[in-house]
Amino acid sequence: MATVELAGKSLEVDADGNLANRADWDKEVAQAIAKEEGIEELNERHWLVIDFMRNVFEEKGDAPSIRKLTKESGVDTKELYALFPKGPAKKAARIAGLPKPKGCI
Amino acid sequence: MAEPIEKLSIVVSKGSLDGIYPGLIMANGARMEGIEVMMFFTFFGLDAILEKRMDNISVATVGNAAMRLPGGMKMPTWLGAIPGMSTFATYMMKREMEALDIPPVREFIEMISDAGGEIYACKAAMDMFHMTEKDLCPQVEEIIPVGTFYEKSAGAQIIFT
Numbered sequence: 001m002a003t004v005e006l007a008g009k010s011l012e013v014d015a016d017g018n019l020a021n022r023a024d025w026d027k028e029v030a031q032a033i034a035k036e037e038g039i040e041e042l043n044e045r046h047w048l049v050i051d052f053m054r055n056v057f058e059e060k061g062d063a064p065s066i067r068k069l070t071k072e073s074g075v076d077t078k079e080l081y082a083l084f085p086k087g088p089a090k091k092a093a094r095i096a097g098l099p100k101p102k103g104c105i
Numbered sequence: 106m107a108e109p110i111e112k113l114s115i116v117v118s119k120g121s122l123d124g125i126y127p128g129l130i131m132a133n134g135a136r137m138e139g140i141e142v143m144m145f146f147t148f149f150g151l152d153a154i155l156e157k158r159m160d161n162i163s164v165a166t167v168g169n170a171a172m173r174l175p176g177g178m179k180m181p182t183w184l185g186a187i188p189g190m191s192t193f194a195t196y197m198m199k200r201e202m203e204a205l206d207i208p209p210v211r212e213f214i215e216m217i218s219d220a221g222g223e224i225y226a227c228k229a230a231m232d233m234f235h236m237t238e239k240d241l242c243p244q245v246e247e248i249i250p251v252g253t254f255y256e257k258s259a260g261a262q263i264i265f266t
Contacts, residue, residue, distance in 0.1 A: 103206070
């Protein structure tokens, strides 16, 4: 497994470049990944999405679908794409320290 | 490594539930990956963006050789022609889709449009079915001829469904 330098730490990542160990994740690491994804500063709306994703993952073992995200997190589809322009499901999961979502929707 | 896909044009030409959904799922999935998407609805595929029809899309039980009964037995073709069979199959399939978090057509079109996907109606098909702009759902950007479709698809991969 590959390792990358994030927020001054050497961390293991999976084949998609997402964190391999969820225990390695903290807010600084999230900010460092966000920067790699072109998001200069995570704001409270980003955090709302990230926290929601982490909670769903904790419960279900997979990241939520975009539909679930927009229906339950309080962030609608338009805003979601504005927050994570290069694809919310994949990018938000990566910043949240989760594996790439398995769902199709 | 091969070049990643950056732009897609998806043509939807069929109006049955199984004709419409694959295109919608692929379009939404592309946006989720950050791929630019436009959708072009033509012929019976127009039903997916017509105000009066989009909430009433059904499964074709006639002429569908892969159709199975609950339990997995192949459905005899004559059975598909019985009144109510398509309604029943549609009900079953919509229930399965809802469980997978796949939205109804109207919500799906809204989702794709809100995600930045562009929705277009085919001019020839609109004329053929005597439809005008006011028959379309509000997410449709424009009615365009095929030439414009190709212009807008510059640099895109085209998928026909």
